[in-house]
Amino acid sequence: MLEDITMPSLGADMTDGTLNEWLVKEGDKVDVGDIIAVLETQKGAIDMEVYSAGTITEILVAPVAKVSVGTVLARLALTDTSSQAPLKKERTETLTTELKTSDVTKEGISQEVNTQDTHSQHDNSQEAGVNILTAQVESVQAEAMQTSRVLASPIVRRLAKEQQLDLAGIKGSGPQGAILLADLNAFLANDEHENISKTASSEQNMRQAIAAAMAKSKQEIPHFYISLAIDISAAQQWLQRHNKNKSPDERVLLLALLLKALAKSLLKYPQLNGFYQDASLPSSVFQGDVSQGEGFKQASAIHIGNVISLRQGGLLVPAIHDVDKLSVQEIMESLRDITQRSRTGHLRTSELTDASITVTNMGERGADSVFGVIYPPQVAILGFGKNKKELILANDKVTEVDKITACLSADHRVIDGMIAAKFLNYLSKQLQQPERL
């Protein structure tokens, strides 16, 4: 059965996108989540994922081409998942067992050589025997790891990082399309090193996209705002204790705690976690739970979008998925990961399209509070301001506490003030017991 791969919509207001490069060709097998192309949208360079497993049968659009959202770019012959995937897994497991028992008899060797696609160039049994372990390891890796990252040799990775080159723009001639040194050198010699996400025109595009989304939001969504100063002394103490004996890469920032608290609060107040569907929105924005009519559609998961400012200006809002199911440490790692990938232009389409609510953390930048603009079709955005010390009277004593102001902007078509206030209070309560987050 054939499936169309189309130019995705990455936002309510996006109308077209540019196909910059294919990372697969006709005949390639792909797995769910594989990155198959590099697109450029108003939000910058994006890795396009494929959502089904199968074989690419036709490439219909050649790069570089600007096409409307929904244009068919390629076709995929779907794999019959009931027979294909388990077979792969089985072979992988068999191979692994073979390696572990190292049962390398001559018969075993020639059998394995026949079933594997070894790269040896001569066929005497000695080479088969000697290189069999290498070949088996290679094949196991190839089978077990259909990765969706750009493959490159270690030296290429290092050099690209040093020279701030985007690997996604370099063609690889190595195994599984890996970029080798020769490929990198050829690329550099070719003078085509525009790091796509850094050109002036992309920034302009990004500005336009933000402008369009924000304008639409303010025109259509009746925002109301409600704020609460939250005592985060307990949270700060928890962080200090947690981070005390940890190296920098294991430390947790306040934002991770805030996100977890938010996720917990959304479990209790799901009315803030979802989408407002109106007739004008394409149904692709809602993942699956689409029904007729306008109104609030509950999101099926808690994916929190994080506003990330880019150093050269502009911003991206990638989502962390299923925040309620992640530990604080895992949230921290995700934050680190998306911040990194936002800057290098390697976000995935799914990350940019499926946030069910957004958080903007302006405390770092020195603002007391921030009343954000809701990103349609979401119905709320939560802003956090900076940490301020206050003296309060508690138990007849004057004590110093840390407070930040949380501001909720909410869509009055679907959320009432009372729910919003209760939500903020619940959020505040969660932050008083950080160890339970």
Add this chain to the structure above:
Amino acid sequence: MNTENIEQLIIEAIQEVAPEIEQDDIDMDEDLREECDLDSMDFLNYLMALKQSTGISIVETDYSQVSTFNEMLSYLAKRLN
């Protein structure tokens, strides 16, 4: 390790998070986070880069001792020699 080497490592660590910054852009006695527009995530990544290159892990309670470029320089110099 001499001062120049350490300076180099600090600059490299800053450039990991803020690739456009050059040493000349920075006022050595001003808060580095403000000078280079680093948020707390950037700051952590900067510390991670320094840990990788110098082996020194700067504890949270010492953050106030390493606010400026020069403060970081003397903090590291003390521990690397």
Add this chain to the structure above:
Amino acid sequence: MTTQTLSYREALRAGIEQALVDDERVFLMGEDVGRYGGCYGVSKGLFERYGDKRIIDTPICEAGFVGVGVGAALGGMRPIIEVMTVNFSLLAMDQIVNSAATLRHMSGGQLNVPLVIRMACGAGLQLAAQHSHSWENFYAHIPGLKVLSPATHNDARHMLIQALADPDPVLIFEHVMLLNTNGEVSEQSDAAMEKAIVRKQGSDVSLLTYGGSLAKAMAAAEQLQAVNISAEVVDLRCLRPLDTKTLLASVKKTHRAIIIDEAWLTGSLAGEISAIIMEQAFWQLDAPVKRIATVEVPIPYPSHLEQAALPQVEQIVAAAKDIMVAH
């Protein structure tokens, strides 16, 4: 500097003779080393020239005479123990590992065992399963030992003297297929015994090897030149301790490495070297490290099967072509 052309066995003999002449504490002991002139003819003529106090024939009892060697070394002498082939060293393992290698540690540094053990090794003479082993890796595993592999005639000539100067036990592995070959010998060693040497400069791939496989690597490098692949050949020379500095410098230069090892692949030195490259030169690699080793079967007797089991020049060439495209 004058050079001469000698056979490998003549070079070994010249080294032993120099040792006997320079230091009266030196003596050679082993099976058939005296009256027979050495099972491989290495000590031919020495018994006649130096007598039975310097060239000592032993019964067939490796544990015994290696143990005597340990004792003599502890007593202040400088024995050269010849174990006919590494295969028989199994019988003396306890003496080598638990006495020679370990007494210095166990005595808190009070005792040194300045013992040199020479052993013939390797396959190719159709000596079959029990007499064709390459066990440099077994011994390179043991702290307290040094392990040398003279692959060139000059090293055969001079490494023994260097080994005897070491106050701790040194094992020297002499590949049987080299014995009859001829090569240049000069008046001095090429380098300190712990150093690896780049025998041929190259820029595309590093061929790392030792002992009997060096000649194969060199031959492969020449063939590769003809197809424009510039191979660098590194003769490891000392297997414990490994000269990681030299071998890593080579890999950092070429970004690709192939290790050629006549031992069986599993647990081989090739695995150890591959791990070292991974740990210390990962970010320099443009392709995974390759290993070429002997097929994991007891070494066959029939010549065509024996050769089929051992690393060959064609394999090295093919591996180098593959590695250039990271396969």
